[in-house]
Amino acid sequence: MKKIFTIILFFICFINTWSQDYKSPEYQKKRFEEANEYLKNSDVFRAAGVFQFVNELNPKNELGKISLKKSDSLRPIAHQKLKESLIGTWKLNRTGSNWGFEKTTDTINDKILIVNESEFKFYEQNIKTKKLKLIKSEEIKFSKSIHERYYSYEFVFSDNQIWHISKNEKTGELRQVNTGEQNENGRSEIVCGNLELIYTEIESLK
Incomplete structure (x- = not known):
């Protein structure tokens, strides 16, 4: 019993020490x-995310405060780069x-997605x-909710479904993943079994 108590005490001390280090000014810096x-x-995506994290460590x-301003100013640039x-x-x-x-095994129709500056078609x-x-045609609209800073690179469609859409730079493929639904409370989140669609780029529709 004494041994178990010692182990529990050790873990409590370890967690407290880790928490203090995690919130320390040195770690934030x-x-x-x-x-x-x-x-x-020029990695604006990661820069915006880490600046946001620095703000969350101590927003006061x-x-x-500087990190929040930097994150907010970088997010529109990251949005534009993502769209492009x-x-x-x-x-x-x-x-x-x-x-x-x-x-895909459809022998009659191919499923085609055309993306321009303002729409997914x-x-x-x-x-x-x-x-x-x-x-269907969907306006390119980024997620905006109480969780905007966490989900600011996801897209909301007209049916309120939220999609993470990105290009894999190594394979050249486009990945579309259903991550949740926007609602009056913000959003729901799908954490397992998310529907995913993988596209390959084509030069023309001929």
Whole structure:
């Protein structure tokens, strides 16, 4: 019993020490310098995120206030870069979730996504005739809710579904993941079994 008590006491002391280090001015300064390094390397996505984290560590001190201003100023730049990276014509290649993926097997129509500066346009293209049929068009609209700073790189569609859409720089593929739904309380969140769609870029619709 005494041994168990000693172990519990050790873990309590460890957690308290870790918490103090985590909230320390030194740790906040270290992460602030990390954010500045990302900014120097033009990585605005990571810079904005780390500056936001620095603010959350202590929003009341000077470093926290500066970090919030930097994060807020970088977010629109990151939004624009994200939109530019998605522009193109994409063909659905496979669908699935974290449980696994399946190649598309439709022998009549290809699923096409065309992204421009302001819209996501979803089409079906007849494989034989190459005729395009517009299925739906969605305005490019970033998530805005009480959780905006945490989900500010996700898109909200007209049915309130929230999607994370990004391009994999290594594979060149476009990934569309359903992460939740926007509601009057902010948003719901899907943490497992999220619907995912993977697209490959095509040069033309011929």
